[in-house]
Amino acid sequence: MSDAYILQQLINGLVLGSLYALIAVGFTMIYGIVRLINFAHGDILMVGAFSAFAILSVFGFPLWSAIVAVLTLGAILAMMIDLVAFRPQRAAPQVNGFITSLGVSILIQNLAILLLSGQPRPFNLPGWMRGNVHVPGVRVTVLDVTIVLITLAILIALMLFVQRTRLGAAMRATAENPLAASLMGIRINRAIATAFGVGGALAAVAGVFWAGRAGQIEPLMGFVPGLKAFVAAVIGGVGSLPGAVLGGFLLGFAEVLFVGLLPPAYGAYRDAFVFGLLILVLLVLPNGLLGRPAEERA
Amino acid sequence: MRLSRHHVAWALLALAAIALVAYAETWLSGYERTVIGFAGIYAILAVSLSFSNGLTGLFSLGHPAFMMVGGYTAAILTFPVNRKGFMLPALPEWLATLELTLLPATLAGALAAGLVAVVVGFPVLRLRGHYLAVATIGLIIVLGVVINNANDLTRGALGLNGIPRLTTLWVILGWLAVTLLVCWRLKHSSVGRSLMALRENELAAACLGVNRARSRLIAFSLSACFAGVGGALWAHLLTNLTPGSFGLALAFMLVVMVVIGGSGSLVGAILAAMAIMVLREVLRPVEQAVSAYGLVQIVTAILLIGTLLLRPQGFFGSSEPRFLRPCLPTSSLKGRETPTDGTARP
């Protein structure tokens, strides 16, 4: 196994890890503040990809405008999901919210099938993204570099937002103790909506990149990435933003190395590996690597 | 044995069911009988899910995984020997020469499913709430991948077709009766009550001596057995099976049935299963006429969300429908049956 091969695997792991980190961070932000697994998170990814498709391929607008539009659409969709599905159920037991988000996910997927057909469509980011970056011995596209750089930029911005701004403090307080936060004069619903908005925006942007790498879009494309992002969030500790980032990269590397280092016959077991890992982590390290003991709402 | 009121009530119900099936077998077309057949299988699945999820408060989405186990086990066992050599050339000797009838094959399927549930359940059932749900989704995926790759046993992605069409409405009715009987008896026994106690307040139940881990495992495995039965019957009705036959969409459908019927209500689950099947059959031609694929799922999803928002305990909560009151042993007629916190917990 040559050095170049291993280097290639590491680069692939970095790229995949960046995507998982993006999706996982949004997911864990929502979980941290409402203690609910948002099953529809992956579907926001799908909507992001389809929106980009519409903007780039159908309307022919430039890439940067697509990114901005996708961020906005993702945020709005997520906030709508909160408003319609989760907010009316704030007081209900945890499991009801999960089933509701399951229903929302199925709803979104089938609306996409209904309106846009279930057939995969080819999706290509602008040609210059697919060009290769000249690094000896390995294949790195501009898209790969873009993904890693944008992810890093977004994550840094997010950390600053959450740690240094007033709204970020309000969100953290609401995640810690909603009653106490309300007593401070914080508008709980607004803090929660913000979390959804940010999470949705991140998922949508990840969707664009995911579709760019896959070369195609289809209505059910969000299911597996969404679930894997959940795994990443769990590995890092649900509710912890740094944990989600760590978990995302760890999972990305683990998955790539699993496929890359084992004989090709095992490649098909990749998804099984990821979910086996999930079950293992849930059992052995339920709070993940960086999480704190979770309180469960009865 | 004294003939009490509830024995009479059950006998009447049984007669009605038999009459219905006789009518269907004689007068209805093959297509209609198949639809009713699937409704019956869904009923079996819904009852068992209502039992484990509703009563116990386990949140398992894993039924499709156990259906896969049961379905493939039974199909491999009933497959005609002469075709086995062609379809599954790499089967071990003892399997290749084995050809069973439906009943022992179904039992084997149920047993296999139950075993998988016990093995998986030991670690996984320690999880709570939505973590358990996601773990069971993981189970579906893992099992799907395994079956997809165990080409020798299952023919992998190509799947099995030409499975003998052995499932009749009588068979389904029989198994539905068994499922209902077992779950009903358990629900209205001390076992059932301790399961419900577990759901309401785990700590209190444990203090009262309810063995948490064992109770959950029993409920989970029993429910998985019946899912295995459902899978076996399904395979022999549809006559083909692939790794993708039983996936999350099916789990979702079952969850909807249990939520709408009322988590913990056994007959409620049956009624909800029937109602949803009717809805699907009504909407399907509409879907095809207008090329509006996905309509059925959308309507189902809206029904689910609406139910959770407006009536989270479902139609019947944890109790059985009122018209069945005569069927209940008198001791369990009184007493709190519906969870007071509006839990859906399918």
Add this chain to the structure above:
Amino acid sequence: MLTLDAVEVWRGPSLVLSDVSLRVEAGEIVALLGANGAGKTSTLLTVSGHLRPRSGRIRLDIDGKAHDLASLPPPEIVALGVAHCPEGRQIFGGMTVLENLRLGAYLRRDGAVRADLDRMMSLFPVLAERRGGLAGRLSGGEQMMLAIARALMSRPRLLLLDEPSLGLAPQLVEQIFDVIAEIRGAGTTVLLVEQNAAMALDVADRAYVLETGEVQLSGDAHELAGDPRVREAYLGLAPEGTAGP
């Protein structure tokens, strides 16, 4: 300053306040006493807007203007100058002491927040010591001081204090009540809910006794402390004033 008039509050299917009327004048400390479940916490939650009365009125008079609290959302009530320090401290355990204090001033837009932070640090020296540490690591008494300081950060006109002595050693309880007296001295009105009737009556000007959602007794704190019914039920003293079982 604060007037409750025939307030009726339900929590789900239970009636928690059936007919509560009370008055808090500016600059007073008013104690609200009663056994567990009497409705004391519910009263405070209703004033701060987290429970809605089914009937009755809640009026806050500040700077000559009257506000109907029953119709305002919690953030607006806080903005009016009502701070609620809840039962059980409810601090943000995963955030630092400093961040907790800052959150107390969440709605403030003026520039004096820094100065107030320093003031709190000097009022509660232990907070100054642990300013960068996680609030969850503080002891019970320290958390109570943090909770009070946090509430004071909003420069409230009316402070709602729920069971400050709960779970604290007697020595700390004395300290806390000294602080409460100082707060009144600085010009903040206090509505104090307490199970420790003796200490509450000692520091308060007036008091109300709540029982199953209704005001049963009211009056001057000193007089109530001498009232035989209060002595027997809440002070554990035999009617003649000798300490009894």
